[in-house]
Amino acid sequence: MNGTVVVTGGGTGGHLKVADAFIEEFHNRGINVIFIGSSNGQDKAWFENDRRLKKAIFLDTRGVVNKSSFGKVLSLLNIFSKTLYCLSFYAKYNVKTVISVGGFSAAAGTFASILKFGCKLYIHEQNSKMGKLNEITSKFATEVFSSFDENSLVKDYPVAKEFFDTARVRDKIKTIAFFGGSQGAVCINDFALKVAPTLTEMGIKIIHQTGKNDFERVKAEYKKLDISADVFDFSKDIPNKMATADFAVSRAGASTLWELCANSLPTYFIPFKYAAGDHQYYNAKVLFDKGLCFLQREENLNVEDFFKAVNSDIHKISIELIGSINSNAISLILNIILENNKK
Numbered sequence: 160m161n162g163t164v165v166v167t168g169g170g171t172g173g174h175l176k177v178a179d180a181f182i183e184e185f186h187n188r189g190i191n192v193i194f195i196g197s198s199n200g201q202d203k204a205w206f207e208n209d210r211r212l213k214k215a216i217f218l219d220t221r222g223v224v225n226k227s228s229f230g231k232v233l234s235l236l237n238i239f240s241k242t243l244y245c246l247s248f249y250a251k252y253n254v255k256t257v258i259s260v261g262g263f264s265a266a267a268g269t270f271a272s273i274l275k276f277g278c279k280l281y282i283h284e285q286n287s288k289m290g291k292l293n294e295i296t297s298k299f300a301t302e303v304f305s306s307f308d309e310n311s312l313v314k315d316y317p318v319a320k321e322f323f324d325t326a327r328v329r330d331k332i333k334t335i336a337f338f339g340g341s342q343g344a345v346c347i348n349d350f351a352l353k354v355a356p357t358l359t360e361m362g363i364k365i366i367h368q369t370g371k372n373d374f375e376r377v378k379a380e381y382k383k384l385d386i387s388a389d390v391f392d393f394s395k396d397i398p399n400k401m402a403t404a405d406f407a408v409s410r411a412g413a414s415t416l417w418e419l420c421a422n423s424l425p426t427y428f429i430p431f432k433y434a435a436g437d438h439q440y441y442n443a444k445v446l447f448d449k450g451l452c453f454l455q456r457e458e459n460l461n462v463e464d465f466f467k468a469v470n471s472d473i474h475k476i477s478i479e480l481i482g483s484i485n486s487n488a489i490s491l492i493l494n495i496i497l498e499n500n501k502k
Contacts, residue, residue, distance in 0.1 A: 160254030163191045163213065167268030170200035170338075172416040174262040178282055179205065180317035184489045186211040193252065195245065197264035215254075218244070218267055243394060245271030252461055254278060254502060261290045273299045281496055285310070285316065285413035286446055288436035304492050306413055307445055312495055315488035316417035323486045325402035326423045329378055331476040332469060336366035336404035337422075338397075343356055346457050347429055348373050351408065352380050354462060359386050366400055368393070368469045398422070406473060407467075411443035411454075420446070423480040425473040427453040451480055 166182055169175045179196065182380065185192040191213045196202030198217040206215045218241045218388070220234075245267050248254070257272035258281045259265040269292065272280040284293050287307040297303045306316040335358060337351040348369055355365060365388035369377040381388050394400060401419065407426040409415055412434075419426045428447075430439035437457040447454040455461075455469040460502035 162253045163193055165193045165249070165254050165268060165272070166197055167195040167257060168262045168265030169196040169205070170201040170262035170264045172201060172262070174260045175201060175205045176319075176414045176471070177260040177285060177317055180319075180489045181260070181283075181493075182206075182209070183209055184493050188493070193254070195264075195268040199326055200264055202264055218246070220262075220263060220267055238270070240269040241267035242274070244375070246274055249275050250277060251367060255302050256496065257281070258283065258496070259296065261285065261293050261294070263292070266292055269296050269330075279491075279496075279500065281316075283492070286436075286438040287380050287441040288438040290435065302316065302495065306417065306478035307442070313488055313490045313491045315485045317489040317490075317492075318414075318417050318421045318484065318486070319398070321398040322401065322418045322484065324420040324438070326421060326481070328337050328404070328423060328474065328481070329405040329425060330474050332363055332405040334364040334366060334404045334406075335469070336368075336400055336407045336409075338368050338409040339370050339398060339414060340368070340410050340412065340415065344370065344429075344431065345373055347408060347410070350460055351446060351463075352377065352384070352430070354465060355381070355384060355386050355388070357462075358465070359384075365389065366404055367391070368397075368400070408471060411439040413442055416442050416446070417484055420451070420480050420483045423477045425452070425476040425480070427455065427468050428455055429455055429460065432457050446483070448481075451476060451483060 164185055166178050169178055182192055186449045193214045194212050195216045197220045203217050220241055249271055256279050259269040265299055266460050272278045280299060282293050282297055282300045282303045284305045306474050307309040337347055339347040351397045358365060367388050367390045369392055371392045378390050381390055401422045401424055407419055407424050409426050409428055411428040411430040428443035430443055443452060446452040454465055
C-alpha cells in the first residue's frame with residue numbers, strides 16, 4: 160500500500176474502540192498507521208504510548224455542539240487552523256488514506272483529507288443516527304461503512320474477538336448483569352436496586368457495573384439489602400462478566416450493543432435519553448424491531464415490564480443473536496480499502 164494511513168477520531172470509548180480495531184488490523188498487515196486525535200477527550204489515555212503506531216498526534220480541538228454562539232465561532236476557527244496543520248502533516252508523511260471514526264477529535268484530520276489532492280477518505284459510522292461531522296463529510300468520502308445501514312458494503316461493527324469467543328446460548332436466567340457503561344448510569348443503578356430483592360428471591364445472581372461516581376452508594380445499598388452482588392465501578396474484564404450473565408440490562412451505545420450481540424446475550428436496553436439525536440434509542444430499536452432485544456425508555460421504566468422480559472423466551476433470542484453480527488468486520492473493511500487504493 161502506497162503512503163501512510165491515518166486513523167482519526169475519538170473523544171469517547173465508542174469511537175476509540177473502533178479506532179483501536181483499525182489500528183490493530185493495519186499493524187497486523189504491516190502497514191504504517193498514524194493516529195490523530197484530541198488532547199481533550201480520552202484519546203491520549205488510549206494511544207499516547209501505543210507502539211503499534213508510527214506516530215500519535217493529539218490536537219487541542221473541542222466539539223462545536225452545546226456551545227454558545229461565540230464558543231462555536233472559536234471552536235470552528237480552531238478546527239480551521241488545525242486542518243491547515245494536518246494538511247502540511249499529510250504532505251510530509253505522504254498520507255493518501257484517512258479513516259474517520261467520528262467524534263469531534265476527527266474534524267481537522269477529516270477536513271484535511273478532503274482538501275488534499277489524491278487523498279481518499281473513508282468513514283465508519285457507529286450509530287443508527289449519523290453524527291453531524293460524518294453527515295457533512297460523508298459527501299466527500301470514497302466509502303462510508305455503517306453498523307446499521309443495510310446499504311453499507313460491510314454492515315458489521317468491529318467487536319473484539321473475546322466477545323465472540325465467550326459467546327453461548329442462554330437457556331435459563333441464573334445471573335443478570337446491569338451495565339451502565341464506564342461512566343455509570345444512575346437510572347440503571349436505581350432500577351437494579353429496586354428489582355434486586357425480587358431477583359434474589361428468584362435465586363438470580365447480580366453483576367452490576369455502577370460507574371465510578373456512584374460505586375460507593377450502590378455498594379452500600381446492596382449491603383443494606385443484605386444482597387451479595389458482584390458490584391464494580393469499572394472493569395477491563397467485561398467480556399467475562401458478559402459471558403457469566405444470562406440476561407443484561409444496558410445502555411445502548413453502539414459498541415456495548417454490538418458486544419452484547421456478539422456474546423448472544425439477551426438484553427433489556429434503557430437508552431440514554433440525552434444522547435445526540437437520540438441515537439441510543441434508535442440503535443436499540445433496530446434490534447427491537449427484529450425481536451432481538453427488549454427496549455424501554457427511562458421515563459417509562461417499570462418493574463412489571465422488566466419481569467415480563469425476564470420471564471420471556473430468552474433461549475429463542477439468544478439463538479437468533481448468533482447471526483446478528485459477524486466477527487471479521489474490520490478485515491472485510493480493510494480489504495475494500497486496499498482494493499480501492501489500487502485503482
